[in-house]
Amino acid sequence: MRSSLEQFERVSDYVSGKLTDSQRSLFELEMSNDPFLQEQVAFQKDMVRVVERRALRSEIGAVAGSYAAGGMSLMSKLLLGAGGAIVVGVVGYFFLINPEAEQKSKLAANATEQSPADQQKELPSDSISGENTVVFQPELNPVSIHFFNRHTVDYMPPFYSVYAGDMMPSNLELSSGTEDNAGFASIEEDSLMRELVPTVEQKRAYVGSWRTSPMSRAKVSKIPGLRKQVKSRKKAATVYVTDEEGNILNNAKMTYSYFGEQRMVAINGVYAFDLYSDIKTTVVIELENGDKALIENVDFKPRYATYIEIDGYTTVKRKEVSPEINGAPKRITD
Amino acid sequence: MTDQEIISSIRKGEREQAIRFLYQEFPKIKALILKSGLNEVVAKEVFNDSLLLLIEKLQDPKFELTSKLTTYLYGINRFMVKNEMRRQNKTAYELEWSDTLIISDADLGYDVEKEERLSQLDKILTQVSEKCRQIFELFYFRKQSMEHISKTLNYSSVNSAKTQKYKCIEQAYQLAQKHVSHPESLMP
Numbered sequence: 001m002r003s004s005l006e007q008f009e010r011v012s013d014y015v016s017g018k019l020t021d022s023q024r025s026l027f028e029l030e031m032s033n034d035p036f037l038q039e040q041v042a043f044q045k046d047m048v049r050v051v052e053r054r055a056l057r058s059e060i061g062a063v064a065g066s067y068a069a070g071g072m073s074l075m076s077k078l079l080l081g082a083g084g085a086i087v088v089g090v091v092g093y094f095f096l097i098n099p100e101a102e103q104k105s106k107l108a109a110n111a112t113e114q115s116p117a118d119q120q121k122e123l124p125s126d127s128i129s130g131e132n133t134v135v136f137q138p139e140l141n142p143v144s145i146h147f148f149n150r151h152t153v154d155y156m157p158p159f160y161s162v163y164a165g166d167m168m169p170s171n172l173e174l175s176s177g178t179e180d181n182a183g184f185a186s187i188e189e190d191s192l193m194r195e196l197v198p199t200v201e202q203k204r205a206y207v208g209s210w211r212t213s214p215m216s217r218a219k220v221s222k223i224p225g226l227r228k229q230v231k232s233r234k235k236a237a238t239v240y241v242t243d244e245e246g247n248i249l250n251n252a253k254m255t256y257s258y259f260g261e262q263r264m265v266a267i268n269g270v271y272a273f274d275l276y277s278d279i280k281t282t283v284v285i286e287l288e289n290g291d292k293a294l295i296e297n298v299d300f301k302p303r304y305a306t307y308i309e310i311d312g313y314t315t316v317k318r319k320e321v322s323p324e325i326n327g328a329p330k331r332i333t334d
Numbered sequence: 335m336t337d338q339e340i341i342s343s344i345r346k347g348e349r350e351q352a353i354r355f356l357y358q359e360f361p362k363i364k365a366l367i368l369k370s371g372l373n374e375v376v377a378k379e380v381f382n383d384s385l386l387l388l389i390e391k392l393q394d395p396k397f398e399l400t401s402k403l404t405t406y407l408y409g410i411n412r413f414m415v416k417n418e419m420r421r422q423n424k425t426a427y428e429l430e431w432s433d434t435l436i437i438s439d440a441d442l443g444y445d446v447e448k449e450e451r452l453s454q455l456d457k458i459l460t461q462v463s464e465k466c467r468q469i470f471e472l473f474y475f476r477k478q479s480m481e482h483i484s485k486t487l488n489y490s491s492v493n494s495a496k497t498q499k500y501k502c503i504e505q506a507y508q509l510a511q512k513h514v515s516h517p518e519s520l521m522p
Contacts (some may be wrong), residue, residue, distance in 0.1 A: 008500045016477070043507055050455045051474040055351075060382050063353045064360075260518060 011037070015044040240281045337403040344369055344392045356385060359404055363411050364432075370415050380418060384410040387442060400437055409435030413442060458509045468503035473499060 013019050014027050031037045241249045335343075340352045361383050367377035387410050391397050398408060412434045439445070459467060468487060472478045478486070484495035 005497065005500045008503065009496065012473075012499075012503075016474075043510070044503070045453050046452060047470065047503070047506065048474040050452055050459060051470045053386065053390075054456065054459065055475045056386055056472060057382070059349055060353055060357075060385050063350070064378065064382060065419050106415070 006042075007037075011040045015041060015048060059283055240285065241284050242284055244282075246282075337399065339450060340403055341392050344389055345395070349389065353385065353389075356407060357390070359407060366408075367411065367415055370419065372415065372418060372422075376418060380414045384414050387414075387444070391442070393436065405435050407435075409437040413437045413439075413444070417446075434480060445515070455506075457512060458506055461509050462502060462505050465498070466505065468496070469499050469502050470506075505509070 010019075010027065012022065019027060031041060243249055335352065336354045340355060343349065343352045357401065363381055363384075364374070364377045367380055368374065372380065384407060388403075392399075401409075404521050448481075459470070462470075469483060472483045472486060473480070480492050480495050480499070483489075483499075484492045487495065489495040489498065
């Protein structure tokens with residue numbers, strides 16, 4: 001943005017209607033010859049509209065929530081509906097957790113009056129308690145239809161895996177069987193998400209879920225002994241994530257599963273990381289006998305992502321879904 | 335509440351009671367939406383979005399209501415259902431809405447591309463810091479002065495708050511340029 005603070009303030013005053021008639025006329029004359037100024041005005045006007053809408057949605061959501069009060073929470077229904085079973089096909093999806101979500105409206109309004117402790121009391125029963133609280137407010141944060149545009153949603157995020165039954169929104173589609181979509185997400189991954197999110201500082205984070213692409217899955221399956229051990233359901237291998245220096249990252253959880261028909265072993269996982277971090281990671285598969293296979297430079301960062309807000313969580317779908325994998329896994333034990 | 339009372343309270347920014355009153359129509363409208371072939375989750379989204387559009391219209395001092403307010407709300411819902419059906423490639427069951435006011439894009443000032451841009455921008459708002467969101471809300475929505483904002487958010491001076499606001503907008507703008515494939519599409 002090539003504007004100065006001074007120009008920004010003028011645009012801001014114009015958009016807010018704070019200029020006098022003569023100032024406004026002068027500004028509009030200047031704007032008529034300056035496309036960039038026009039763009040800035042348009043941008044700030046859109047910002048005003050979006051901010052107003054968010055607050056309004058929050059107010060409508062609060063009323064909608066009170067209408068739904070009395071029954072089970074949406075999340076409870078969803079979880080019960082899923083019955084704890086393994087669910088739907090899904091691949092790479094990324095989460096931007098915005099724990100305070102739409103509640104910001106209330107917080108801002110009451111900022112001068114409420115202590116953090118008071119704010120904490122407002123959390124609904126679905127919230128995860130703890131120092132880094134993640135607010136899950138399905139009733140207070142209704143989903144906008146704009147966020148379910150099927151042109152932007154190709155993958156079902158795990159929180160929607162529980163929609164596998166008749167509660168799945170009709171405007172969402174499962175994209176099963178696509179290049180990167182041979183795996184399965186499970187309720188278990190939801191749990192991992194919930195477990196990981198509080199580990200992230202500042203209450204905001206991307207939580208990436210990564211799983212091996214078909215190509216890398218084939219490579220993984222060639223790790224001596226791994227497929228056999230997984231197939232026989234032995235808990236013989238552990239999967240974890242390290243940073244570039246080999247430190248194990250505690251905010252990452254990886255699991256593996258075996259796909260019988262494809263004779264493949266897939267590594268699934270979720271990884272919570274700070275919003276602006278750009279960490280290159282290595283997925284390590286360690287066999288019982290100490291052998292290790294490394295998948296290096298797994299890039300969790302959701303570049304060129306599409307953002308989709310769901311019930312106070314915001315999912316971020318990465319357009320380039322294949323994780324960056326350099327070279328085949330290699331034995332490092334010898 | 336009468337229609338005038340609702341409009342008046344919305345224009346004064348006292349919206350909660352009005353929203354509660356209008357939300358009483360939800361069960362009946364939901365039934366219509368379900369009969370149109372959409373599910374319960376979508377019905378709620380459609381109704382909430384319709385209510386949002388209605389309130390936006392009512393906030394415009396130039397808007398003149400030419401029907402009963404609830405009739406207009408039904409009309410917007412019908413419009414939104416048709417949009418949704420079109421998006422889902424479904425056939426709309428017009429019969430269910432036969433007695434409902436017909437509202438066009440132009441009547442409503444509804445522009446699909448504009449809505450998409452706003453949706454993109456809304457997503458961008460989730461990426462800026464919480465502090466920035468607070469500033470945006472206090473400034474753009476609550477219309478608070480920078481003096482008030484600097485005190486509310488504990489800035490050392492008004493100028494510090496102004497600088498922070500500038501940085502926040504700049505951050506949002508940069509994110510918009512990064513994530514919206516055509517930055518010029520942010521133009522109205």
